[in-house]
Amino acid sequence: MSRLQKRKQKGIKWSGFIVPNVVKELNLVKEESRKCHLLVAGDYEFEVQDENINYIVNLRERTCNCRVWDISGIPCRHAALGISHRREDLDSYCDSRFFKENYMKAYKYSIHPVPDQTFWPHGVDVTPTLLPPIIKRMPGRPKKSRRKEQGEEPNAIRRSNMVKCKVCNELEHNRRTCPNIQVQNSGRDLDLHVPLSKLTRKRKTPPLAGRKRKAAVISSSQPPAPAQVSSSQPLPKKDPVVPSMHAAGSS
Ligand SMILES: [Zn+2]
Ligand SMILES: [Zn+2]
Structure with missing residues (x-):
């Protein structure tokens, strides 16, 4: 409040056309x-x-290729x-922001003083009841995980992509492509404790979350079963829990 007034008073005292x-600065430049x-x-x-x-100076365009004039708005020594x-005045080549007239415009207004708190009206509810903003529900499921900062590493996927065979418990192949299936199956039927529908996923339900979908992709992208297995052991597709159906298929 008082600073504005101080500067205004300062400006009034100036006699020249420029601040x-x-x-x-112009006197130094001239020198x-x-x-x-x-x-x-x-x-x-x-x-x-x-x-x-x-240096090339163009007074009409108010430029010098030392670029001092462009940046500062005050003619450089070349200009x-x-x-x-x-035989012209340097003042008239200065940028208009250095004119006294524009300085005075900036400090033309004043900030009005506010009365002391003791003079404020009593018993009048000045502040209106402030309600929280109306929340608009956006489409889609709200995100649970925190937004990563820029450059932050994404979370490591903990689930390994390694496939484990449920028949022989060896890695890198599954039950369908098991090379040991002949040995295991020589005396008895397939191990049916594991429902095969888990491995041969033929889904009619809408796709599940990303993780499960990925598992389905992995199982489907496995190399095709060896000919001997697929021909001699047509695997049950729908209900592996019924052993009779499977036995009929395998015999
Ligand atoms: Zn210059
Ligand atoms: Zn196996």
Whole structure:
């Protein structure tokens, strides 16, 4: 509140057309421009040599390829040399944000003081009852897992992709592709404690969650069963618990 007023008062005292800090800067620039050498290319175009480097100044476009003028809004020493050559004022080539007029515009308004708490009205409920925002339910199942931060590793999948045969308990093949099935089956029927529907999944129900679906993909992507097994042992497809059906198939 008082800072705004202070700055406003400061601005009123300035006599020039440009903010005093910039006036100071322009004087320095003018001084430095004397070290440069000017080559006139046109009314508004110059080539300025400064420490063995040539800079191109265009006063109409208000550019110098040293880019100081573009960035600061205050003419660089190369441009200043060209402006002096044209016997013009450096002030008029400054960006408008350094004009006193625009400074005063910025501090034109003031913040009004707020009365002390003791002067506030009593018994009046000033603050309205604030209700929580209306929650809009978005489509889809709400996510349970935390959102990963950028660059954070995804969770490792704990389930191994290794298949274990339920007949011989060996890895890397399943019951359908078991090479030991002949030996195991020589005297008796297939081990039917494990329902085969678990292995030969032919689902009619809608697909389950990702994990189960993956298991189905793995079992289906297994290499096809050896010819001897598939021909001599047509496996029960629907209800493996009924042994009679299977026995009929195997005989
Ligand atoms: Zn320059
Ligand atoms: Zn096996």
